Amino acid sequence: MITGDAYRESLGDGRAVWLEGRRVPDVTADPLLAKSVAWVASTYDRYEGVTNPMFRVPMTRDELRDQMDFLVGADRTATTTAGCFALTTLSPELRSLADEIVGRDARMAAAVDDTAKPVEAQARADGGVELSGGKQHVLGAAVVHELLVLAGDVACAVPVAAEGVRILAHSPAPRAGDDRHFPVSRSSTISEGLVVFDGVAVPAERVFRGADAFRDTLKLWERARAVAEQADRAELIMGLAQVISEMNGITAVPHVRDKLSAIAVYAKMCRAGWDAALGNAQEGPGGMVCPDDAYLCATKSYGSQLYSDMTHYLHDVAGGAVVTAPTIADLEHPVVGDQLRKYMRTMSEVQGEDRTRIFHVIRDLFADTFGGWDKVTNQVVDGGMHAQRMATLDAFDLEPARRRAREAAGIT
Amino acid sequence: MPMMTGEQYRASLRDGRRCYIDGELIEDPGEHPMLRTAVASVAGTYDRFYDPAPDAFHPMYTIPRSREDMDRRVKALGQSDITAGTTAACMALVDVAPELGKLRPEYRDRIYAFFDWCKDTDVRCSEAITDAKGHRRKRPLQQDDPDAYVRVVDRQSDGIVIRGAKLHITGAPLVHEQVVLPTKSMKPGEEDYAVACSVPTNAEGLHIVNTTNAPRGEDVRHFPISSRTNMPEGLLVFDDVFVPNERVFLDGETSHAASLAHALGLWERSNAVAYSGSSADRLVGLASLLAEMNGAADRTDIRDRLSELAIYATMCRAGWEAAMANAKTNEDGTLSPASLYVSASKFYNAELHGRMVDILHDIAGALLVEAPTMADHDSAEIGPDVREHLLGEGGWTAAERLKLLHYVRDLTADTYGGWIAVTESLAGGGQYAQRLVTLRHYDLASAKELARKAVGL
Numbered sequence: 001m002i003t004g005d006a007y008r009e010s011l012g013d014g015r016a017v018w019l020e021g022r023r024v025p026d027v028t029a030d031p032l033l034a035k036s037v038a039w040v041a042s043t044y045d046r047y048e049g050v051t052n053p054m055f056r057v058p059m060t061r062d063e064l065r066d067q068m069d070f071l072v073g074a075d076r077t078a079t080t081t082a083g084c085f086a087l088t089t090l091s092p093e094l095r096s097l098a099d100e101i102v103g104r105d106a107r108m109a110a111a112v113d114d115t116a117k118p119v120e121a122q123a124r125a126d127g128g129v130e131l132s133g134g135k136q137h138v139l140g141a142a143v144v145h146e147l148l149v150l151a152g153d154v155a156c157a158v159p160v161a162a163e164g165v166r167i168l169a170h171s172p173a174p175r176a177g178d179d180r181h182f183p184v185s186r187s188s189t190i191s192e193g194l195v196v197f198d199g200v201a202v203p204a205e206r207v208f209r210g211a212d213a214f215r216d217t218l219k220l221w222e223r224a225r226a227v228a229e230q231a232d233r234a235e236l237i238m239g240l241a242q243v244i245s246e247m248n249g250i251t252a253v254p255h256v257r258d259k260l261s262a263i264a265v266y267a268k269m270c271r272a273g274w275d276a277a278l279g280n281a282q283e284g285p286g287g288m289v290c291p292d293d294a295y296l297c298a299t300k301s302y303g304s305q306l307y308s309d310m311t312h313y314l315h316d317v318a319g320g321a322v323v324t325a326p327t328i329a330d331l332e333h334p335v336v337g338d339q340l341r342k343y344m345r346t347m348s349e350v351q352g353e354d355r356t357r358i359f360h361v362i363r364d365l366f367a368d369t370f371g372g373w374d375k376v377t378n379q380v381v382d383g384g385m386h387a388q389r390m391a392t393l394d395a396f397d398l399e400p401a402r403r404r405a406r407e408a409a410g411i412t
Numbered sequence: 413m414p415m416m417t418g419e420q421y422r423a424s425l426r427d428g429r430r431c432y433i434d435g436e437l438i439e440d441p442g443e444h445p446m447l448r449t450a451v452a453s454v455a456g457t458y459d460r461f462y463d464p465a466p467d468a469f470h471p472m473y474t475i476p477r478s479r480e481d482m483d484r485r486v487k488a489l490g491q492s493d494i495t496a497g498t499t500a501a502c503m504a505l506v507d508v509a510p511e512l513g514k515l516r517p518e519y520r521d522r523i524y525a526f527f528d529w530c531k532d533t534d535v536r537c538s539e540a541i542t543d544a545k546g547h548r549r550k551r552p553l554q555q556d557d558p559d560a561y562v563r564v565v566d567r568q569s570d571g572i573v574i575r576g577a578k579l580h581i582t583g584a585p586l587v588h589e590q591v592v593l594p595t596k597s598m599k600p601g602e603e604d605y606a607v608a609c610s611v612p613t614n615a616e617g618l619h620i621v622n623t624t625n626a627p628r629g630e631d632v633r634h635f636p637i638s639s640r641t642n643m644p645e646g647l648l649v650f651d652d653v654f655v656p657n658e659r660v661f662l663d664g665e666t667s668h669a670a671s672l673a674h675a676l677g678l679w680e681r682s683n684a685v686a687y688s689g690s691s692a693d694r695l696v697g698l699a700s701l702l703a704e705m706n707g708a709a710d711r712t713d714i715r716d717r718l719s720e721l722a723i724y725a726t727m728c729r730a731g732w733e734a735a736m737a738n739a740k741t742n743e744d745g746t747l748s749p750a751s752l753y754v755s756a757s758k759f760y761n762a763e764l765h766g767r768m769v770d771i772l773h774d775i776a777g778a779l780l781v782e783a784p785t786m787a788d789h790d791s792a793e794i795g796p797d798v799r800e801h802l803l804g805e806g807g808w809t810a811a812e813r814l815k816l817l818h819y820v821r822d823l824t825a826d827t828y829g830g831w832i833a834v835t836e837s838l839a840g841g842g843q844y845a846q847r848l849v850t851l852r853h854y855d856l857a858s859a860k861e862l863a864r865k866a867v868g869l
Contacts (some may be wrong), residue, residue, distance in 0.1 A: 018794050020631060021787025115801035134801040137778045168794060170782045175628040178434060193783045196797045225745045249547035285840040308766030315834045316842050320542065320580035324645040326621050329435025335620050336432055339649045343544040343577040348556045367834050372825030373781040376773045384774040386713045 002105045003048050004041030010106075011037065013161040017142045017193075019169045030300050032171040036143045036191045039075040040107065046074075055102050056081040057089055061281045062295050064289045068228045068278070076190040077107040083221035084108040084148045087155075089286025090217060091206050094266040097157050108157075110218045111135035112196055119197055121151040127204030131156060131164075131197040137377075141193030142169040148185065148214075149197065155211040156202040159206045167193040172373035175362075180328040181360045185370035213285075219382065224277070224291045224299060230303040231274040234267040236365070237310050239389035244318045244358050247350045259313040266303075266310050273299025294395035301388035304379045311366045311375075318362055325359035394396040415468050418455030424535075424588065425451065427614040431585035431840050433622045433644070441585050446626050450643050453493040454536065454586055460491065472500035473531040476747045486686045494643050495536040495583040501679040502537040502591040503527055505661065508668075508675045509665055510706040510744050515665055523661055526610060535588035537610070539676055540648055543595040552598070562592060562650060564663060565605040571656040572663055574607060577649050581751075584620050584646025588613055592650075594662070597670035606669040608662035609655045617653040620646040625831040633786040634818040638828035681758045681840035682735070682749045686762045689729030695768055696721045702775045705813055707797075707805030709766055717771045724768050731757025752853035759846035762837040769824045769833075776817065783817040786848045828832045 002010070008028045017024040019032065027033040043052070052070065058064035065206075081101075088094045099107060111119075113359040114137065131149060141147065147158045147165070155307030158165060174182035208214075227333045241263050245251045251260070273295055279399050280292035315322055326340045331353055333340075344352030382388055406412070416424065422442045431438045438444050442451040461470045471488035474481055489497050505523050513520025530537060546560030555561075562576030574592070584590065590611045598606040611618060626642035627635035662668060699721050703709040729751055738750035773780060789798045789811055802810035823829055837843060 018788065018791065020629075020634075020785045021789075021791040021794075022794065027822065089834060115803050116803040134797070136801070137782055166794060166797060168784050168786070168788055168797065172781065176434070194782075194784060194797075196794075196801065212425075251551050253549065304770075308770050312833075313767050315837055316844075318647075319842075320834065320838045323625070323831045324580045324623050324647065326623070326647060327434055330432060330621050333432060333435050335430075335437075336621055336649060339577070339619065339651065340621060340647070342557065342559070343579075343647070343649065345548045345557070346545070346560075360437065363830065367830030369826050372821065372829055376776075376781045376825050377778050379773055380778045384777070385770065386717075386774065 001047055001049055001052060002044060003174045004045040007041050007044045007105075008037060011143065013159075015142070015161040015167065016165060017167045017169055019142075019171070024142075024169070027169075031341050032173045032175070033142055033169060033191055035173040035189050036140070036171065037188065039188055039190065040077050040140075040143055042187075043075045043078055044105070051102070052078070052105070054078040055085055055098075055331065057086055059289060061278065061289055064281050064291065065278050068224065068291075071225055072228050072232055075188075077144050078143070079108065079221070079225045080109045080139055081107050083218050084110055086217055086221055086288055087148075087214050089284070089288040090213050091208055091210055097206065097208075103148065104145070107143070108146045108148055109138050109140045109144045111138045111141070111147045111149045112215060112218060113137045115194060119149060119151040121154045121156065121202075121207075124201070127207070128166055129154060129156060129202050129207050131158065131200040131202060134194060134196050136194045138167075138195050140190050141167050141195050142191050147195065150211045150215055150218075153209060155208045155214050157206040157208075158197070158200055158202060162200055164198040166196040166198065168196070169193045172370045174369065178327070178329050181325075182364045182368070182370070183357065183360050184364045185368075189370060217284075217290075220290060220293060220296070223293075223296050223382060226377050227270075227274050227277060227291075227299050227303070229294050230300065230378065231267075231270040234263075234270040234310070237314055238263050238267040239313050240358065240362055241317050243316075244355075244362065246335055247346055247355045247358065247399055248317070248319065250317065253306065256317050259317055263310055263313055270299060270303050273302060294392070294397070297382075297388060297392040297395045300381060301385065301392050304385050304388060307375065307379065314362060314366060318359065321356075321359045322362050322367055325356045325363070328356075328360075331356065413532045413534070414466055415462050415470070416458050417462050422451060425586065427563065429585065429620070429624060431620045431646070433624065437584065438622075446624050446628070447622075447644060449626060449639060450455075450493075450583075450586055450624070453641060454495050454583075454592055455862065457492040457496055458512070458534075461488070469531045470496065472496045472535065473503060473527075475503070475506060475745075477741070477745050478747060479739070481565055482736060482739070482749075484746060489683065490687065490690075493583075495538070495587050495643070498539050498582055498587070499530070499535075499537045499541050499682045500677055501683060502589075503530070504675045504679040504748075507559070507679075507742060507746050507748060508671045510742060511671055512662065512668060515668060518563050518808040519661055522658055526659065526661075530589065531750050533588075536583070536586070537589040537591045538581045538584045538587045538646070539680060540581050540584070540590045540592045540611075541673060541676060542579045542581075544577045544579060545595070552602050561595065561605045562607065564607050565604070565652060567663075568654075570652055571605070572609070572660055573652050573654050574609070574611075574650050575652050577647060579647050580838075581620075581646040581648055581650040582835075583643050585613070585622055585644055586647060589762065590648060593672045594669035596673060598666040599845070600666055602666055604665040606662060606664055607684065608660070608665045608669075608672050610659045610661075611650070611653055611655055615653050615655075617651040617736055619649040619651065621649070622646050625828045627827065631785070631787050634783075634814075635822050635826070635828070636815065636819050637822045638826070642828065677840050678748060678754060680750055680844075681754050684836060684839060685728075685732050685735060685749075685761070686758045688757065689725065689732055692721070692725035692728040692761070692768070695723050695772060698816070698823075699772050699775055701816055702772065704806060704819065705804045705808050705816060706775065706777065714775060721768055721771055724764055728757065729763055731760065750853075751849060755846045755849040755853065758840065759850060761841055762843060762846075765836060766833065769829075772820055772824060776820055776863065780817050780821050783799045783814055783821070786811075786814060786818070789814055 115134030
């Protein structure tokens with residue numbers, strides 16, 4: 001397993017990346033993309049010398065829980081890579097590719113959603129295919145090594161640096177020169193990409209059949225990650241609301257307790273939904289254990305429906321300093337720094353700088369660029385809130401419910 | 413005095429004010445990269461309303477006496493930057509002038525003199541209301557730090573000296589006067605905290621530390637709103653600032669501290685409610701366009717969501733209409749919107765705003781926050797890719813799609829959108845305050861009587 005520095009070096013492979021209209025010759029040196037690179041590199045460093053857990057396909061419920069705990073704590077390319085690895089249980093053909101990926105300790109991203117010009121795979125005489133078209137919302141495209149491209153019933157593994165691949169990257173990372181008042185997004189953002197395939201040649205050994213089943217599994221994996229993260233995020237909202245309420249001295253105020261209790265219910269229900277999905281995990285094709293999809297869909301739908309209400313409550317108990325708190329650089333200013341600490345503190349037990357830092361987290365996650373990106377991308381997983389409700393209905397076991405209704409009404 | 417031009421306004425900011433941003437002292441707000449567009453927007457308002465006639469003034473200084481006055485004022489503020497709105501709110505001081513005049517006649521005289529001076533010199537004011545507050549459940553004298561609320565620390569024959577801080581002051585570094593008001597009611601014993609006054613922005617001892625919702629980056633075309641209409645928020649530190657008597661509107665009369673806060677609060681909320689209908693209409697329009705762009709306008713679920721938005725927009729507009737239909741006039745003839753409808757509407761708007769934004773996000777999809785920039789679109793190398801891969805349904809070009817997506821992202825899912833979500837909810841008091849004010853003004857006696865009759869009691 002390679003180090004973070006070796007990972008950085010591996011990205012100097014001639015990949016064709018653009019950001020905001022300019023070519024990025026080195027993604028490790030671009031101010032925005034370098035933040036994604038640093039996050040991925042930190043996961044590499046954590047597992048230097050040992051096999052990264054993302055390469056293990058969970059075969060028991062305990063392994064699934066461990067896997068998900070790891071993925072929620074790791075950079076986002078670990079999830080996309082793990083999702084691609086899960087496909088090996090569907091298709092033995094993918095095994096050799098998987099072995100190669102593990103051998104290189106590489107990262108993969110799934111390219112599933114088409115642009116206005118869908119990717120088409122034209123068969124070539126040598127058994128390979130030629131890809132033309134575009135994919136959008138490809139998480140980590142500019143900072144991974146391989147793209148798993150779904151085109152019709154075909155899946156292809158394409159190196160990011162392959163001839164004809166062009167990536168238009170986007171990043172929700174902070175742009176401030178001094179980004180210390182973006183405590184989360186300065187170190188935990190991943191860029192997305194619109195990927196253009198301009199006659200990309202894929203050799204036969206990297207072309208796989210059965211992409212429809214791959215698509216479902218990749219979606220399930222993405223849904224599972226979103227639901228697991230939603231539970232963590234809900235508990236973070238709870239924690240932030242409680243801490244800032246304590247710092248403001250308002251935890252005993254009835255309307256604040258009302259809001260805190262609403263967030264507590266939300267956090268517990270998000271956690272319950274995820275626990276239920278894990279507790280009812282089932283063995284899928286090839287022996288891989290997958291979270292229960294009915295609970296995943298219902299929990300994702302529930303979390304999305306109430307997310308804005310919860311962030312609204314958080315803003316309300318925190319106050320306007322969410323968007324007006326001074327920066328760390330302000331606190332360090334020789335003329336006004338002491339005054340700012342004086343006025344940001346609320347009582348002897350609360351330091352002004354600590355309270356300011358809490359405001360920074362709330363703004364960064366729930367009222368700024370990264371917060372907007374995070375909210376929208378999680379809300380529209382699986383097609384948005386309406387689609388999530390419909391998926392829940394589809395996944396719901398209706399027959400027992402109908403039977404119960406009939407029995408209650410005395411209908412035989 | 414004649415009105416100021418935009419250029420004269422810019423020059424007026426170079427008065428030695430001590431303003432900071434990102435840990436640095438600002439030499440000239442008009443030249444600072446994070447403030448210059450805000451200065452330009454205020455200067456633009458000055459130029460737009462400039463009239464060389466010696467007695468001309470901006471409509472924000474019209475004291476509304478009738479519905480027509482109010483409509484003209486709302487229209488003028490809608491064509492102005494936000495500091496015109498804060499200035500107009502400050503002019504609501506005249507609402508309470510008669511009441512304060514009964515307390516001490518010089519207060520009334522000073523308020524009208526200040527109003528006339530602001531109008532004559534064409535200056536801008538901020539609403540400096542929210543104190544640092546310390547522990548929220550403790551009174552000012554119970555705080556660990558006696559400066560948690562702005563207070564008078566010295567009284568001299570010719571004025572007072574104040575100390576403390578005011579937070580979330582919109583446009584603070586770009587206005588000329590900081591109008592300081594008590595954040596809430598005060599009780600006997602808290603006389604030093606019952607203070608209202610106006611302080612020039614360049615006063616000795618005043619430091620203003622700012623944040624801004626302005627976009628960062630050289631190319632800001634993908635921030636179509638915030639690149640034009642951003643505004644800083646200041647944290648004002650009053651480090652023993654002297655205020656001459658003629659600018660002191662309240663000093664020690666605890667019984668009237670709340671009157672001032674309530675008067676401005678009403679106008680602050682009114683400004684929000686007056687434009688909530690058009691803001692909500694814009695959300696309906698944006699959602700409708702997004703649905704068309706994605707070829708989903710005829711889907712039943714989308715029409716269902718659009719109807720939710722339409723009801724929201726209509727109710728927002730109804731709230732302001734009712735507030736004006738039930739407006740009240742004080743003894744000096746100043747017309748004020750009805751508090752009951754203003755507070756109820758403000759609560760309704762803010763409470764449902766997030767859910768309405770959810771609808772836009774749902775219709776837009778992930779491209780909303782991942783769309784290529786206009787620079788990508790215009791690039792000689794990858795522009796053709798963008799134009800091909802982002803071609804929309806129904807004849808929507810990639811450029812049109814990008815413009816729409818960037819507009820909605822900027823408005824609802826980025827720095828400016830976050831600022832809107834927080835400040836629209838908290839300006840003029842948080843949601844709980846709106847509920848309390850609504851209940852206070854609601855005619856419970858009539859409601860109970862109706863109920864009694866209905867039940868037959």
